[in-house]
Amino acid sequence: xxxxxxxxxxxxxxxxxxxxxxxxxxxxxxxxxxxxxxxxxxxxxxxxxxxxxxxxxxxxxxxxxxxxxxxxxxxxxxxxxxxxxxxxxxxxxxxxxxxxxxxxxxxxxxxxxxxxxxxxxxxxxxxxxxxxxxxxxxxxxxxxxxxxxxxxxxxxxxxxxxxxxxxxxxxxxxxxxxxxxxxxxxxxxxxxxxxxxxxxxxxxxxxxxxxxxxxxxxxxxxxxxxxxxxxxxxxxxxxxxxxxxxxxxxxxxxxxxxxxxxxxxxxxxxxxxxxxxxxxxxxxxxxxxxxxxxxxxxxxxxxxxxxxxxxxxxxxxx
Numbered sequence: 001x002x003x004x005x006x007x008x009x010x011x012x013x014x015x016x017x018x019x020x021x022x023x024x025x026x027x028x029x030x031x032x033x034x035x036x037x038x039x040x041x042x043x044x045x046x047x048x049x050x051x052x053x054x055x056x057x058x059x060x061x062x063x064x065x066x067x068x069x070x071x072x073x074x075x076x077x078x079x080x081x082x083x084x085x086x087x088x089x090x091x092x093x094x095x096x097x098x099x100x101x102x103x104x105x106x107x108x109x110x111x112x113x114x115x116x117x118x119x120x121x122x123x124x125x126x127x128x129x130x131x132x133x134x135x136x137x138x139x140x141x142x143x144x145x146x147x148x149x150x151x152x153x154x155x156x157x158x159x160x161x162x163x164x165x166x167x168x169x170x171x172x173x174x175x176x177x178x179x180x181x182x183x184x185x186x187x188x189x190x191x192x193x194x195x196x197x198x199x200x201x202x203x204x205x206x207x208x209x210x211x212x213x214x215x216x217x218x219x220x221x222x223x224x225x226x227x228x229x230x231x232x233x234x235x236x237x238x239x240x241x242x243x244x245x246x247x248x249x250x251x252x253x254x255x256x257x258x259x260x261x262x263x264x265x266x267x268x269x270x271x272x273x274x275x276x277x278x279x280x281x282x283x284x285x286x287x288x289x290x291x292x293x294x295x296x297x298x299x300x301x302x303x304x305x306x307x308x309x310x311x312x313x314x315x316x317x318x
Contacts, residue, residue: 108252
């Protein structure tokens with residue numbers, strides 16, 4: 001019986017040739033349109049990409065599915081217990097995002113510090129107005145929660161501003177661009193010292209609302225809060241209260257507890273907040289980078305080895 005690979009993405013002819021070179025005898029189905037791939041899911045051994053439509057035909061006893069290569073880095077929308085119960089391997093596109101997300105983080109930090117977002121708002125109204133005084137990033141302290149690939153790139157860029165970098169990670173480790181690394185037990189200390197807090201954490205049982213009212217109370221009133229990880233890591237109501245009361249100076253947010261952000265959210269109208277629509281990881285190079293990761297894992301799979309690049313620990317949920 002022919003083995004089947006289903007790619008839930010549009011791919012180039014060159015990428016198709018690269019896949020066929022690795023698995024020449026397989027049936028390859030690809031395309032973003034649901035009607036293209038949906039009839040083939042039940043027979044797929046490998047799926048590249050994710051859709052909730054995968055669950056019913058693939059995550060059941062006796063499934064032919066052996067491996068899912070997620071096209072994104074986060075897995076909080078994927079039913080990990082069902083994946084584990086079906087005996088399916090899961091890998092991600094972690095490594096695609098450090099450049100675009102780190103640039104978004106620095107853009108938010110600079111925008112808030114120099115009030116650029118307010119100037120843009122004034123520009124649209126033809127208002128010549130400067131609201132100051134304006135701060136500087138140079139020489140300040142940044143605390144980064146989650147020093148993986150994205151957090152490391154953020155740290156690297158912050159060092160160009162002569163900033164002190166404090167890193168927070170689940171397990172003890174060092175980082176090339178961090179002046180000091182602590183575990184979550186040292187979070188309060190980092191919150192108290194930092195002029196900027198950058199959250200890159202995934203959403204897991206352990207990180208749900210890891211930042212809430214008590215954490216905002218420990219931050220400097222001049223500090224800025226940046227979240228590009230997952231909205232659920234932050235108690236959004238506590239954040240809104242901290243912004244309203246002046247407990248913190250401002251926030252840059254790409255992720256939210258409910259997405260799209262409801263029109264009724266007070267965050268829309270706060271002039272000390274920069275919002276982006278969960279697109280900090282978007283880049284014109286995304287698919288090329290994700291495909292490179294998939295091809296490296298597919299090379300292992302075709303050779304009879306389990307893919308290990310960005311393999312998700314289903315128990316840890318990342």
